[in-house]
Amino acid sequence: MKTKLFLFDIDGTLLTSGGAGEKALSLAIKDLFGCDDNLSKIEIAGCTDSGIARQIFALHGIEPAPENFSRLFEAYLQHLAGTLPGTPGRLLPGIVELLEKLRTRPEVALALLTGNLAQGAKLKLTHYGVWEYFEFGAFADDHHDRNQLGKFAKARALEKHGVEFAPENIYVLGDTPHDIACGRAIGAKTVAISTGGCSRAQLLEHKPDFFFDDLSDVENVMSVLGF
Numbered sequence: 001m002k003t004k005l006f007l008f009d010i011d012g013t014l015l016t017s018g019g020a021g022e023k024a025l026s027l028a029i030k031d032l033f034g035c036d037d038n039l040s041k042i043e044i045a046g047c048t049d050s051g052i053a054r055q056i057f058a059l060h061g062i063e064p065a066p067e068n069f070s071r072l073f074e075a076y077l078q079h080l081a082g083t084l085p086g087t088p089g090r091l092l093p094g095i096v097e098l099l100e101k102l103r104t105r106p107e108v109a110l111a112l113l114t115g116n117l118a119q120g121a122k123l124k125l126t127h128y129g130v131w132e133y134f135e136f137g138a139f140a141d142d143h144h145d146r147n148q149l150g151k152f153a154k155a156r157a158l159e160k161h162g163v164e165f166a167p168e169n170i171y172v173l174g175d176t177p178h179d180i181a182c183g184r185a186i187g188a189k190t191v192a193i194s195t196g197g198c199s200r201a202q203l204l205e206h207k208p209d210f211f212f213d214d215l216s217d218v219e220n221v222m223s224v225l226g227f
Contacts (some may be wrong), residue, residue: 007113009174012196018089024079047176048115050144094215110138150186
């Protein structure tokens with residue numbers, strides 16, 4: 001029976017796409033709206049793709065109409081499929097070994113809690129060979145506010161396994177304060193890893209339940225998390 005739910009962020013936690021996502025989004029904005037934007041004025045780390053789109057529309061005076069979101073996301077995903085192969089990204093230290101160990105534990109369910117669109121998550125994780133580790137997820141398609149995504153993940157966990165996971169048995173892993181906040185929003189244990197753009201000091205300021213510089217020492221990570 002599944003009793004522990006691990007919810008992984010993607011960018012900066014599982015992998016770095018080497019800027020493929022930002023490049024794809026910039027190309028999509030230029031294609032659709034004629035805007036040259038390197039996204040330097042947009043908060044990206046830890047934000048949802050739908051939240052990022054809202055920032056872009058506000059910055060450029062674009063109507064935040066449903067059809068504009070749909071057009072932008074469609075163009076972004078098309079460009080992402082093209083930018084991933086030519087961008088020097090990688091899986092982050094320890095990820096495959098950790099996922100392998102966790103999925104052999106009969107009590108563990110592995111899933112995603114990410115600001116990526118569902119199709120964007122699939123493109124990235126398939127490209128780096130780890131999509132099949134995850135049973136389900138909560139994505140930017142579900143809500144633009146990352147703090148709302150945990151309830152979608154819990155609902156899908158219940159649907160998938162028939163289990164209402166206790167908050168103290170849910171672990172939200174991520175590399176930004178936004179990940180810590182969204183974990184807290186559902187009462188989960190928060191696991192911060194400084195493999196993204198945030199420093200150790202920035203993450204520790206938000207008092208995660210667990211902190212790792214990276215996940216390379218898998219045996220230690222498993223031990224600290226109670227295995």
